[in-house]
Amino acid sequence: MKADSNLIISASGVRGIVGLGLTPQVVTKIVLAFGKMMGGKILLGYDTRTSNEMFKYAALSALLSTGCEAVDLGICPTPSLQLMVKDQQASGGIVITGSHNPPEWNALKFVRSDGLFLFPEQVNRLIDLYQATNVKTSAWDRLGKVFRDDSAIWHHIKRIMQLVDVEKIKSRKFKVAIDANNGAGSFATPLLLQELGCSVVKVNCQAKGEFAHLPEPVPANLQGLSSVVKEVEADIGFAHDADADRLALVSERGEALSEEYTLMIACDFILQTKRGPVVTNVSTSRAIDDIAARFDCPVIRTPVGDIHVSKCMQASGAVIGGEGNGGVIFPPLNYARDGIMAAALILNHLANEDTSLSSIVNKLPRYCMLKQKVKNLEIDFEKLKQSLCCEFSSDELDFTDGVQILFPEGWVHIRASGTEPLVRVIAEAKDKKTAEDFSRLALDKIFIFKK
Numbered sequence: 186m187k188a189d190s191n192l193i194i195s196a197s198g199v200r201g202i203v204g205l206g207l208t209p210q211v212v213t214k215i216v217l218a219f220g221k222m223m224g225g226k227i228l229l230g231y232d233t234r235t236s237n238e239m240f241k242y243a244a245l246s247a248l249l250s251t252g253c254e255a256v257d258l259g260i261c262p263t264p265s266l267q268l269m270v271k272d273q274q275a276s277g278g279i280v281i282t283g284s285h286n287p288p289e290w291n292a293l294k295f296v297r298s299d300g301l302f303l304f305p306e307q308v309n310r311l312i313d314l315y316q317a318t319n320v321k322t323s324a325w326d327r328l329g330k331v332f333r334d335d336s337a338i339w340h341h342i343k344r345i346m347q348l349v350d351v352e353k354i355k356s357r358k359f360k361v362a363i364d365a366n367n368g369a370g371s372f373a374t375p376l377l378l379q380e381l382g383c384s385v386v387k388v389n390c391q392a393k394g395e396f397a398h399l400p401e402p403v404p405a406n407l408q409g410l411s412s413v414v415k416e417v418e419a420d421i422g423f424a425h426d427a428d429a430d431r432l433a434l435v436s437e438r439g440e441a442l443s444e445e446y447t448l449m450i451a452c453d454f455i456l457q458t459k460r461g462p463v464v465t466n467v468s469t470s471r472a473i474d475d476i477a478a479r480f481d482c483p484v485i486r487t488p489v490g491d492i493h494v495s496k497c498m499q500a501s502g503a504v505i506g507g508e509g510n511g512g513v514i515f516p517p518l519n520y521a522r523d524g525i526m527a528a529a530l531i532l533n534h535l536a537n538e539d540t541s542l543s544s545i546v547n548k549l550p551r552y553c554m555l556k557q558k559v560k561n562l563e564i565d566f567e568k569l570k571q572s573l574c575c576e577f578s579s580d581e582l583d584f585t586d587g588v589q590i591l592f593p594e595g596w597v598h599i600r601a602s603g604t605e606p607l608v609r610v611i612a613e614a615k616d617k618k619t620a621e622d623f624s625r626l627a628l629d630k631i632f633i634f635k636k
């Protein structure tokens with residue numbers, strides 16, 4: 186849902202370009218609404234973006250004015266904050282992070298008392314409060330207080346270590362290169378790796394405001410990490426986005442893997458010991474279905490967005506889930522995408538199999554996925570759906586999120602991004618030529634129904 190130009194308000198949070206859509210005034214107003222809605226103890230964390238100092242004080246001021254107890258966790262990965270909110274039984278949390286968006290963007294993510302993001306109906310209530318002009322602030326004798334707590338990262342690491350075979354991982358003495366892109370994962374992941382007995386090679390772990398490359402952990406942005414992995418002969422390379430809820434992998438050969446592989450490998454590991462449903466979104470590779478089928482486990486598909494996946498995982502009793510963008514959700518820790526937990530799971534799998542990442546990848550199903558973004562485009566989805574219903578049978582169409590056309594050889598998915606002003610076209614098939622054909626077909630369609 187768009188509130189005004191350069192500001193996007195959706196189930197994923199409130200996002201905008203700093204100084205245009207997202208200003209201290211907007212942050213104050215939305216946090217005021219959140220403080221009123223939740224009350225009590227609210228944890229605040231942030232990534233390393235240059236605008237975060239400014240937004241932090243705006244958010245703290247708004248929380249104090251609503252009488253909340255505001256706890257400043259400092260630079261903190263999103264999954265670390267989500268876990269702290271749950272484990273400390275706080276009323277809620279706020280993360281100031283533009284996540285995978287380019288540096289000119291920033292955003293606020295809002296967390297419930299159970300560590301999940303706000304449900305869509307709660308986001309609607311928050312927007313109503315945000316848009317109301319008469320939100321009252323507290324009188325002088327009812328103002329809140331600010332506290333500082335630097336324990337979130339260690340708490341997260343200790344909880345992760347209770348869920349993996351630490352001795353087994355230590356016995357492999359892995360050499361790991363980690364590229365946190367100077368984001369919120371700059372401290373947490375190197376510390377976890379040290380605790381797991383790894384020799385750690387830090388790449389862009391300075392937690393400073395300037396990113397070393399674009400924040401999305403896709404192969405095109407991981408060439409620097411690939412070179413380091415080869416140069417130091419590391420067993421594996423890990424890369425995060427700016428708030429470390431995603432993880433991408435580089436093999437010991439220096440090959441930057443598609444971010445789709447992170448969830449595939451996590452599923453391959455977890456399903457070996459625990460059978461149950463796997464939940465992922467409709468845009469994630471069908472390799473997940475193939476892997477789950479090997480263990481006779483069902484796959485449930487949801488709309489794109491971690492809150493949809495988390496909710497469905499809770500309801501279905503899923504054993505593992507997440508999204509193809511490198512976001513793994515492991516229920517024994519929390520129903521949150523967690524790039525740091527994912528790193529520990531991947532190392533545990535490598536240790537158990539006593540093999541290299543490349544040989545694990547070689548045993549996984551092979552698909553070709555093409556992900557395209559069409560910027561500054563709005564399309565009339567209702568008209569597009571009507572047209573497709575005339576052309577394809579109901580079995581060949583899925584409207585769970587945007588439009589997906591299903592073919593015997595693969596699929597193509599068209600949806601408006603919830604985090605950026607663009608349309609995403611994702612096509613997957615067993616071979617590149619077929620995926621390109623699906624992609625072309627979708628691109629032709631969307632320009633017909635351009636608004």
Ligand code: MG
Binds near residue numbers: 284426427428430431
């Ligand atoms: Mg993120």
